Amino acid sequence: MPRFLVYLVILTFGHTFQVFSSSPAEIPAGSFTPLFGLDKNQKAFRVDAFLIDRTPVTNSEFNQFIKTHKDWRRSQKTSLVADQNYLKHWRADGPSIKQLHLPVTNVSWFAANDYCTWKGGRLPSTLEWEYVAAADSKKADASKDPEFTSKLLKWYEKPSGDENPRPVGANGENFYGVKDLHQLIWEWTYDFNATFVTADNRQDGDKMKNFFCGSGAINANSREDYAAFMRYAFRSSLGASFTVNNLGFRCAYDKKN
Amino acid sequence: MHRACGVVLCVFWISVFGSAAKAELPVEKAILTVPPEVPPPITRTRPAKVVVEIEVVEKVGKLADGVDYTFWTYGGSVPGKFIRVRAGDTVEFYLANHPNNKLPHNIDLHAVTGPGGGAASTFTAPGHKSKFTFKALNPGLYIYHCATAPVGMHIANGMYGLIYVQPEKPLPKVDKEFYIVQGDFYTKGKFGVKGHQPFSMERAIDENPSYVVFNGSALSLTGDNAIKAKVGESVRLFVGNGGPNLVSSFHVIGEIFDKVYYEGGTNFQEHVQTTIVPAGGSAIVEFKLDTNGTYILVDHSIFRTFNKGSLGMLKVDGEQNKAVYSGKEVDEIYLGDESVAKNLKGKPDTTAQEKPGKKLDGKTLYARNCAMCHQESGLGLEGVFPPLVKSDYMYKLANKKDRTELISIPLKGLQGKITVNGKEYNGIMTAVSNLTDEDLATLLTWVTNTWGNSAPAFTTEEIKKARTTIGNGPGAGGH
Numbered sequence: 001m002p003r004f005l006v007y008l009v010i011l012t013f014g015h016t017f018q019v020f021s022s023s024p025a026e027i028p029a030g031s032f033t034p035l036f037g038l039d040k041n042q043k044a045f046r047v048d049a050f051l052i053d054r055t056p057v058t059n060s061e062f063n064q065f066i067k068t069h070k071d072w073r074r075s076q077k078t079s080l081v082a083d084q085n086y087l088k089h090w091r092a093d094g095p096s097i098k099q100l101h102l103p104v105t106n107v108s109w110f111a112a113n114d115y116c117t118w119k120g121g122r123l124p125s126t127l128e129w130e131y132v133a134a135a136d137s138k139k140a141d142a143s144k145d146p147e148f149t150s151k152l153l154k155w156y157e158k159p160s161g162d163e164n165p166r167p168v169g170a171n172g173e174n175f176y177g178v179k180d181l182h183q184l185i186w187e188w189t190y191d192f193n194a195t196f197v198t199a200d201n202r203q204d205g206d207k208m209k210n211f212f213c214g215s216g217a218i219n220a221n222s223r224e225d226y227a228a229f230m231r232y233a234f235r236s237s238l239g240a241s242f243t244v245n246n247l248g249f250r251c252a253y254d255k256k257n
Numbered sequence: 258m259h260r261a262c263g264v265v266l267c268v269f270w271i272s273v274f275g276s277a278a279k280a281e282l283p284v285e286k287a288i289l290t291v292p293p294e295v296p297p298p299i300t301r302t303r304p305a306k307v308v309v310e311i312e313v314v315e316k317v318g319k320l321a322d323g324v325d326y327t328f329w330t331y332g333g334s335v336p337g338k339f340i341r342v343r344a345g346d347t348v349e350f351y352l353a354n355h356p357n358n359k360l361p362h363n364i365d366l367h368a369v370t371g372p373g374g375g376a377a378s379t380f381t382a383p384g385h386k387s388k389f390t391f392k393a394l395n396p397g398l399y400i401y402h403c404a405t406a407p408v409g410m411h412i413a414n415g416m417y418g419l420i421y422v423q424p425e426k427p428l429p430k431v432d433k434e435f436y437i438v439q440g441d442f443y444t445k446g447k448f449g450v451k452g453h454q455p456f457s458m459e460r461a462i463d464e465n466p467s468y469v470v471f472n473g474s475a476l477s478l479t480g481d482n483a484i485k486a487k488v489g490e491s492v493r494l495f496v497g498n499g500g501p502n503l504v505s506s507f508h509v510i511g512e513i514f515d516k517v518y519y520e521g522g523t524n525f526q527e528h529v530q531t532t533i534v535p536a537g538g539s540a541i542v543e544f545k546l547d548t549n550g551t552y553i554l555v556d557h558s559i560f561r562t563f564n565k566g567s568l569g570m571l572k573v574d575g576e577q578n579k580a581v582y583s584g585k586e587v588d589e590i591y592l593g594d595e596s597v598a599k600n601l602k603g604k605p606d607t608t609a610q611e612k613p614g615k616k617l618d619g620k621t622l623y624a625r626n627c628a629m630c631h632q633e634s635g636l637g638l639e640g641v642f643p644p645l646v647k648s649d650y651m652y653k654l655a656n657k658k659d660r661t662e663l664i665s666i667p668l669k670g671l672q673g674k675i676t677v678n679g680k681e682y683n684g685i686m687t688a689v690s691n692l693t694d695e696d697l698a699t700l701l702t703w704v705t706n707t708w709g710n711s712a713p714a715f716t717t718e719e720i721k722k723a724r725t726t727i728g729n730g731p732g733a734g735g736h
Contacts, residue, residue: 085356085384154455157327157414159315160357160383186359226407226458230360233406237361237382244383245356 024051024253025177030140032131035228047131052124053250055103055168055179056187057115059095062104065115066093072111082108085243101167103185103248109240112188116251123190124252126235130228133182135175143228152227155183160246188249192235282306282347289338292472293484295434295495296341299423304345311338312353313362313381313403313416317453320442320468321475321566322639322680325453328415328473329362329403335473336438336499337401337418342368344396344425349388350375356384362411366391367399367537368420376404396424398521398539400497409501413443413461415473417499419539424523431543432490438497439505439534439556439567440473441466448565449639464502469561471554471569476640478554478569480683488575491545497521500536506557507534507542509571511550516543531557548578551685563629568641570684585688619703622696626667626689627704635708641684643677646708650677655705655712664715664723667697694720 031044066072074087088106089099107115109123116122124132136142143149166184173179181187238244287309288296314333320326331337342348354362361382365374369391378389403416419438443461444454448468460467471478478484486492498505508531517529521539526532534540554569555562562568577584624633630642637644645651654663670688674681692700698715705712 083385150455150458153458156359157315157329157410157456158359159327159355160359226410229407230410234359234361234382237380237405239382242382242385246359246383 022054024251025054026051026255027128027132027176027178030131032127032134032141034127034130035232045127047128049255050124050128051121051253051255052128052132052176052178053252054173054177056185056248056250057104057112058101058168059090059104060100062107062115063094065118069114069118072114077111079241081110081241083241083243085245086111088243089245099165101169102165103168103180105185105246105248106243107188107248108243109188109192109238112249113190116249119251119253121251121253123188123249126189126191126194128252129181129187129189130231132174132176132178135178137172137174140175149227152182153230156227156230186231186234186244186247188247189235192238193240284308286310287340287342287348289332289340290436291332291334291338292336292436292438293478295339295421295436298427298430299341299343301343304343304347306347306349307342308349308351309340309342310351310353311364312355313358314355315358315360319474319476320444320454320470321449323451324444324449326442326444327453327456329360329411330415331364331401331418335415335417335440336436336497337416339418339436339495340401340420341423342393342420343423344393346393346422347390348393349390350379351386351388352379352381353386354381354383358383361405362403362416363387363405364401365404366401366420368393368395368397368401368422370394373404374401380405393422396422396523398422398495398497398518398541400499400537400539402499402537409461410456410458412499412501413441414456415440415499417497419495419497421495428493428518428541431493433484433486434493434495435484436495437471437478437554437569438473438499439469439471439503439507440499441501441503442468442470444468449636461501466503466565469503469556469565469567471567475566475568475638479641480570480681483551483570483572485572485574486546488546488549488573488578491543492571493541493543495539495541496532496534497539498534498536502536503556503558503561504536505534505567506531507540508532508555508557509542509544510553510555512544512546512552514542514544517541546573546575547581549573549575550577550582563632563638566638617696617699619699619707622692622700623703626692626700630686635704639680640682643675643680643682645704645710647710648677650675651705652710652712655701655710660715660719661723661726664697664701664720665727667692667700668724668727694724 027050029047029049031046033044070076073093074090075093077086085106086108090096113123134141134143136145136148168184169179171180171183174181238247282305283303284306285308287307289309289311290296311331313329313331315327315329316333317325318328318335328335350364350366352362352364361380363376363379363381365376367374369375371391375389375391379387381387399420399422401418401420403411405411417438417440419436443457443465444450444467445457446452446454446467468475476482496507514529514532516525516527517532518525518541519532520535521541529542532540532542550573552571552573554571556567631637631645632642635645643650651663654660666686667689671686672684674683676682694717698717698720701715704710705715
């Protein structure tokens with residue numbers, strides 16, 4: 001709870017208008033079987049309780065960050081920490097009015113990480129992100145529900161250029177009260193490139209042998225895995241300085257006590 | 258200097274400066290083409306460094322008439338750009354992933370010697386570009402495709418194409434070269450269901466495609482899009498199969514392949530009717546056009562052609578060569594062998610479906626003579642075979658006083674542009690002339706009074722009269 005107060009204080013002093021935006025969602029501890037990362041003989045990971053932003057970070061919020069962190073201005077950044085497309089959708093050093101409530105994209109992992117640190121938090125781990133993102137509106141784990149996963153696949157197969165940008169929060173909230181984990185943008189995770197999806201999918205069999213040893217996490221017969229597979233594939237194509245048109249982020253916070 | 262040097266000196270020159278010359282390969286940009294076009298033959302006699310640039314584009318296109326699909330493509334088409342290099346060339350390959358794309362992509366070229374065929378080296382996030390270099394060691398015709406997880410889905414969405422590594426001694430010159438790649442597609446809705454169709458992972462895993470097509474669409478090689486050549490010309494088809502699942506039994510109706518470089522390799526077989534093109538494989542077929550007409554390209558796993566779209570057309574203009582193909586010359590009544598019928602007499606007939614002379618009903622006649630093209634449902638195949646269901650074209654002809662024109666269609670066949678229910682068709686219907694007057698009357702009566710159609714009944718007399726007017730000449734399909 002004290003942690004949470006700290007967060008509120010930061011919000012209040014930093015950007016008054018955001019006090020009215022909803023506080024992060026509390027995610028209870030639980031166990032989760034992700035697509036990748038399990039050790040031999042391990043059935044699931046334990047996920048500790050944590051907090052996570054209800055919606056992705058918007059252009060407006062990110063602009064607040066930049067106002068106090070001049071080195072993250074579009075004109076200031078160096079190619080080491082963000083590639084040349086960094087914030088390319090902004091005009092000059094700020095977003096247009098139309099973009100204020102759209103999720104911020106074209107940000108590198110370094111930028112996202114700095115933002116979350118500034119917020120008193122961090123980027124969610126891939127495990128945490130997948131844990132929350134497995135929920136649909138009714139249940140905590142819908143990852144085996146064909147209706148849920150086929151909806152996700154539909155979004156993945158469509159290029160972003162064909163979609164109208166939508167403001168954050170327009171989609172309904174999931175079981176945990178979190179919105180827009182799917183069907184809006186891709187999101188950075190803290191350990192985005194730690195998983196072992198190689199660039200050449202067909203070699204994964206080798207690499208995964210030690211990781212899964214027949215744990216059945218990759219079951220080609222269940223198409224629900226394909227949705228997760230595509231997220232892991234996307235993350236593994238990234239470098240920390242990369243920026244992508246449809247890649248944004250949200251922050252997570254440790255829960256004390 | 259070179260010209261002046263003697264043999265010995267030249268050898269010396271090459272051995273000393275050969276390695277330096279190697280580093281200075283002439284650089285050229287590859288000519289890339291969209292299907293069904295093929296880049297021109299390479300006339301160089303020395304290796305070069307060839308720069309190939311391909312951009313991955315995710316975009317909506319037509320899988321069939323009225324059916325949209327989100328294709329993932331190499332360069333905007335399915336199959337992707339045709340790449341032509343020469344054996345011994347060094348290829349500098351750039352893969353760009355358009356910033357609007359949602360997914361990472363890469364490329365595995367089967368022409369590459371090295372792990373993954375370039376897959377790991379070209380793994381590229383949206384809005385980025387990768388480069389790798391390989392030496393084209395082996396001549397032949399090779400598939401390239403995406404190998405990003407989930408591989409099957411990337412291929413199923415159209416991420417494949419052909420790269421031809423031309424042998425140092427090129428194949429003999431031909432008049433026309435074309436680029437054709439078969440692929441199977443898996444949509445949520447069945448074949449022909451209109452609107453935007455999402456990918457169905459379930460169907461893909463079950464290997465139960467709703468579409469099997471050439472060059473990414475049931476429309477890509479039909480009607481005005483047919484490939485064209487002239488009588489007397491020689492044709493070479495670079496045929497590939499992207500899969501992801503099915504093996505193709507590639508066949509051209511009415512042609513025999515003079516040569517097939519099977520599996521896209523060096524050796525050829527001669528006089529081939531149908532050649533196997535494996536998923537992720539290829540074949541080069543060659544034939545000379547001896548007479549005119551429309552030749553139909555099919556996957557001879559034939560339901561794919563009539564019910565899933567694997568149909569293309571090669572239209573050949575020029576003189577008919579009657580010595581090669583006459584068209585229909587004789588059509589007479591055949592009653593069967595009476596002696597065979599006698600032998601069967603007395604024995605219980607358990608195998609025969611029907612006895613000679615049995616009168617068939619309209620539905621059976623339709624199923625045997627018409628349904629292959631117009632479909633059991635009468636709906637035809639949009640853009641290829643016109644529908645008979647509520648056909649305004651047929652209604653008009655069937656309700657005229659003189660119905661000779663309609664009767665002539667099954668009798669002589671029909672060729673050329675017609676409009677049915679607002680859609681244009683430009684194909685060929687062959688004659689259905691093995692029917693008696695009585696059967697034809699029954700068939701026409703049934704067709705013009707089924708599926709919401711209506712017309713006065715056709716009589717045997719009417720058919721007989723029309724047949725006299727029309728004559729028993731060759732069907733239009735055979736000229």
